[in-house]
Amino acid sequence: MRTPDGFVIADKALILSLIHESQLRMADFKAAGMDPRLVRKLRNGKRVQEATLARFLAVLGLPVGGEVWRNLMYGDTSQPDSKNVVCLASWIAEGPPSEWITAGNGLQYRIQMLKHCTTAGRRGRGKCYDLSQFSDADRERIEPALKRHPDVLERLRRHRSFPDRTDCGLNGAHHFWVVDDYDDSLTLTEYVQQEAIHGAGLPLKETLNIMKQVAQALRVLHQRKIIRRGLTPDSILIQPDGHVLLTDLELCKLLGEHPTVVPEKLPKSPWLAPELGGMPWSQIPDTEAWEAVDVYSWGRIFLYVATGKVPPESLNRMCDVIPMYPPEIQEMLGRATFAGYRTRPSISEALGAWERMGRIANENHPAD
The missing domain is CATH 3.30.200 (Phosphorylase Kinase; domain 1)
Structure with missing residues (x-):
């Protein structure tokens, strides 16, 4: 972008991408008459004169005034029309x-x-x-x-x-x-709204497949001391091949590290564990308690996918909420969505029981 004093600070990611795609080395820039020190300044996001940027593009064979030039010069500058979104210059x-x-x-x-x-x-x-x-x-x-x-x-x-x-x-x-x-994925919310049968949620086998993938992703996070925290159907993407992708990782909590992007107490949400809505995060005592936050969100999202409806704050017996599901699945979800975090299973426990749960589901619902 152009600075108020007439210099240019180019987007590092775009500069590095251009250098990588050109396959030029510093010796090539020097042979073309450009000081390698100026190339390094561009690459490191330092201020340079407009003429330096023009020379850099000329070496790459790109025109001054073209699309790449405009992105490097103005890509980080607000535009008058608020409907025009200006992102990173890349x-x-x-x-x-x-x-x-x-x-x-x-x-x-x-x-x-x-x-x-x-x-x-x-x-x-x-x-x-x-x-x-x-x-x-x-x-x-x-x-x-x-x-x-x-x-x-x-x-x-x-x-x-x-x-x-x-x-x-x-x-x-x-x-x-x-x-x-991005590859034309749908959020889980969009997918449920598009694929649910008469507003009654996804078929049992498809629900089990999606939520197993979500649980596997959460287990990977927990193994690496990362808490997803605040998982919602809008932060889960269903790719065209049916694979599940967890996004919005900038909102994760890294165990043992600060700062965090959340306030001391979080506002209530249909997916958020109740202890985060009423307890300062600094009082949550241990890793297992933090993992239970994600288990609660996972259980609530499971019910949403299974029923097509956002679950109420207070749940009745699982046999009334998802009567078509085997008792073992009902029992697991009852524990996962229990208000007291100490009684919830770990995500590894849920996955450990999954094969048995899936076998029961296949036996009871072979046509789904």
Whole structure:
């Protein structure tokens, strides 16, 4: 972007992508008459003169005034029309953004589909967080925590249940972007609304398949000391091949680390464990208690997928809520959604019983 004093700070991700795709080395830039020190400044996100950026693009064979030039010069600059979404310089908006959404932790964001500037066919699902309502002190706490998204992915080492690649960073003074690669997936909410039978939820076998994948993804997180916290149907994506993807990892809690992006107490939500709505997170005593937070959300989402309805705050007997499910599944979900977190099973316990539960389901419902 262009700075007020006439310099340019180019998007590092786009500069690195351009260098990588060109396969040019520093010696090649030097041979073309460009000082390698200036290339390093561009690559490191340092201020350079406009002429330096023009020379860099000329070496790459890209025109001044073209699309890449405009993204490097103005990609992080707000536009007059508020309907035009300006993302990180590596990405271009594709279609209109969603309405502003309030997350369970009080942060506001909107979702924008994107396409990558230099990689053909690469599309992204961007989340733009609005930080304008926060004080400087709150922003100092929030911004580093939002930037944890790539750190979480690094811990997960490209596991298939989580986004493969991501970009994140500030756009201007008040908007923070997190962009995951995207492949025409539906959120679990959209999928249930589209596929549910007469508004009665998904078929039993499909519900078991989806929720088993969610449980497996949560187990991977817990094994790596990551708590998803605040899992909702809108943060679970169903890919075209039926595979489940967990998103919004910038909102995770890393056990043993601070700061966090949530306030001391979280607002109530149909998916949020009750202890997080009424107990300061600093009072939650141990790892097992934190894992129980995710188990509760998983159980509530299971009921939503099975019935097609958001479960009420107070649940009756599971045999009345999901009468078509085997008693063992009902018992597991009853424990998972119990208000007292000490009585909930671990996600590993749920998966350990899953094979037996699935066998019972297959025997009782062979036609599903």
